[in-house]
Amino acid sequence: PSAAARLAAPLDRRQPRLSRSPPRRNPAGGRLASARKPGEQKHSKEPTSLQCMHLAVVACGDRLEETLIMLKSAVLFSNRRLCFHIFAEDSLKPEFEKKLKEWPSSYTKKFEYNIYPITFSVGNAQEWKKLFKPCAAQRLFLPVILKDVDSLLYVDTDVLFLRPIDDIWHILTEFNSTQLAAMAPEHEIPKIGWYSRFARHPYYGTTGVNSGVMLMNLTRIRSTQFKNNMIPSGLTWEEMLYPLYQKYKNYITWGDQDLLNIIFYFNPECLYVFPCQWNYRPDHCMYGSNCKGAEEEGVSILHGNRGVYHDDKQPTFKALYEVIRDFPFEDNLFQSLYYPLQSKFLDTVHTLCGRIPQVFLKQIEKTMKKVYENRVIVYLGANHRY
Incomplete structure (x- = not known):
């Protein structure tokens, strides 16, 4: 044919x-x-x-x-x-x-x-x-x-x-x-x-x-x-x-x-x-939490589809976007990224996605802890050499 x-x-x-x-x-x-x-x-x-x-x-x-x-x-x-x-x-x-x-x-x-x-x-x-x-x-x-x-x-x-x-x-x-x-x-x-x-x-x-x-x-x-x-x-x-x-x-x-x-x-x-924590979208929380992997391990990759970084429909997603956007590259991650994020999340607790802030924070906490530990190890190692 x-x-x-x-x-x-x-x-x-x-x-x-x-x-x-x-x-x-x-x-x-x-x-x-x-x-x-x-x-x-x-x-x-x-x-x-x-x-x-x-x-x-x-x-x-x-x-x-x-x-x-x-x-x-x-x-x-x-x-x-x-x-x-x-x-x-x-x-x-x-x-x-x-x-x-x-x-x-x-x-x-x-x-x-x-x-x-x-x-x-x-x-x-x-x-x-x-x-x-x-x-x-x-x-x-x-x-x-x-x-x-x-x-x-x-x-x-x-x-x-x-x-x-x-x-x-x-x-x-x-x-x-x-x-x-x-x-x-x-x-x-x-x-x-x-x-x-x-x-x-x-x-x-x-x-x-x-x-x-x-x-x-x-x-x-x-x-x-x-x-x-x-x-x-x-x-x-x-x-x-x-x-x-x-x-x-x-x-x-x-x-x-x-x-x-x-x-x-x-x-x-x-x-x-x-699993869903590697592509976490508003659908995973706006109808109630339905991504078990994110509940257990935290969100690994956030996908703000439907333009949610730029409107007020999902303020939790928007908060993450704005904090990373505004983070000065050489500042302290805890002071200039994590703390502002916690503060913004307090304003989102009335939303379905905002009720589970730990889901969004867990992996960032782990990552920052590793960064801090690596810097301490490097610092101690340098001191030990001298």
Whole structure:
């Protein structure tokens, strides 16, 4: 049948029995993959402590400040060196460069960055650019564009790190031999989840997954043949994207996130699902607390979707954003970040999310304690030498 006929095939939530071609060896792998398949490249001989943790973000329109605050939270709390991959509209590039140069050297030495234009390697660029939010579909093309990067963490601009990126980066080592990406569920309770009630397309699991925080082993993504319901054989990631969009574009609501859900519906063995504290959103507390992992361990990564950093609907989320935004880089974390946060939280106790401040504070407390202990050890060690 023609390509048009294949794309016009009726939607079917049943998983087809398709053959999977053996993965091709990809010579463009990078340094950081873990739990590799046979034939994948080995780790660099560079010491683990010096290896770069790759963080990607896509910024368009008015997302400059949000993106900078997200990057600031990453640098404040992380231990190992970071490599930022910032995809931005041309007009934002000089603004990013200007603002990042203003950061003190004690922090700029902890990361390097590259700024890339918004580009889509297949299909209609204007269609991709307008899919859901401006430029959000760019994340689908990261495996194609960043050919020399082995693994990375992608986050939306409205994300804040409340603990070292090192900790979520470690999840890469927990992948089994078929897993190549990791995301959190879209919702914890199927009966009030969006996908389980309204989706008109296939989606992963019982509630779908949220793509605002996504770990990717790019080497594996580039070398895998993905099952699909368009042709009997597998397709590479790049081959699959545009036909998949054409098939489902009239049935998707959340753009690129819906496409990722469709991909992993047909390839569930490729996805690692991490718990909700790694992608904590207002939905986890505005209907009552429903993220057990955050209750036990605290929020690890905060995702302030729905614009909650910029309105008064969720003052707890807004308080965290403003305190990190206003924190002077070289000040004391306890005095200039933790205490202002506690003070702001007192004004949010009347809200559902504000009733559980310990959920938001627990990981920050642990991180600051480690920073303090490390400085004391360094100080005592220096004194001991003399």
